[in-house]
Amino acid sequence: MKKLISVFILALVLCLAGCSNSNNDKDSHKNEEKKSESKAKSKSERFKEYDDNSEAYEEATKKYSKQKPISMLNKLDPIMTDKTFTNKKGMQGWKDYKKLMDKVKLADYKYTKESKGSSLSDVDAFFKDKKDVKRQKMDAGEDGIKQVNYWYVTGSGKKVGNTNYPEYYTEIMTKYKEGKLVYASVEPGLYHVSFSDAVENKDFTKVKNLKQLLKLNQSKPIPYSVAEMKYEALPVTNVSVLVKGERDKDEKSASNYLAYFNFSPVKYDKDKNHEVVSVNGAPFESAQADFGNYAYVAMKEALKEAL
DSSP states (O other): OHHHHHHHHHHHHHHHTTOOOOOOOOOHHHHHHHHHHHHHOOHHHHHHHHHHHHHHHHHHHHHHHTSOOOOOTGGGGGGOSHHHHOSHHHHHHHHHHHHHHHHOOOOBSSSTTTSOOOOHHHHHHHHTTOTTEEEEEEOOSSTTEEEEEEEEEOSSOOBSTTSSOBOEEEEEEEEEETTEEEEEEEEESSOOOOGGGSBOHHHHTTOOBHHHHHTOSSSOOOEEEEEEEEETTEEEEEEEEEEOOOOOTTOSSOOOEEEEEEEEEEEEOTTOOEEEEEEEEEEHHHHTTOHHHHHHHHHHHHHHHHO
16 A cells, blocks of 8 residues: 555646656657657548547447446435534535535546536536635646635634635535536545544455445544546546554554545446445645645546556
């Protein structure tokens, strides 16, 4: 798990710094060959490439079309408590997130041009008449992505750290690609953490489905983000859970981390229990700086590997 975390953190640093997440560089000889091939392509060939991309999306969609989607957001209610969202006002953000995801449509992150998705105007309309919710456009840190956050502010007048941003109990983060909604998450602003509530590492590694996740720990697992995305036509719901780290012999103490579980509304067993699609993680100490963006990168990286 530690090796996985280190790889994920590297990817996160690159993404949040605004660097492109490209594949491994090819050698110069292969690059030259690609340039030559590109120059030789006719317009008809280029149109064919676009058609092939559309066909690829169609094929990806067919893979999951036979399975009826079953939303899992309401199934998460037992673990979405004031331990995550502090109080009633914070919990309202979770309730609104569920309603929002029922109203909007996510475009496919990989096949954004070929898929349909809600616009920023659609999302703004949802929040239009909500009191004590501040809309804030953010720097997404990557080309081609726009980010808008909706904060359920405390009303205390206090600011977050050294910023001019107001303190908030809950954040709903949205990201847009080519004008279409491709990601939405909900996470706490002000929060309390008790590492005694962290799931034992040995228990977390046994989780294969949502039912097992919800039954973790002597009490309940503590989530710090819930996010949704569609990738290669697969709808995905991501849940992060606080987990106890394993201490090496040369370490004085173990670092707690967030485990990011990816589930899908179309992947479940005969009892309609959602199965784990993939999982990765990040140190809690790092992730707490930006729960929403850590979940975003965790989803992208895990799905690229899994699909």
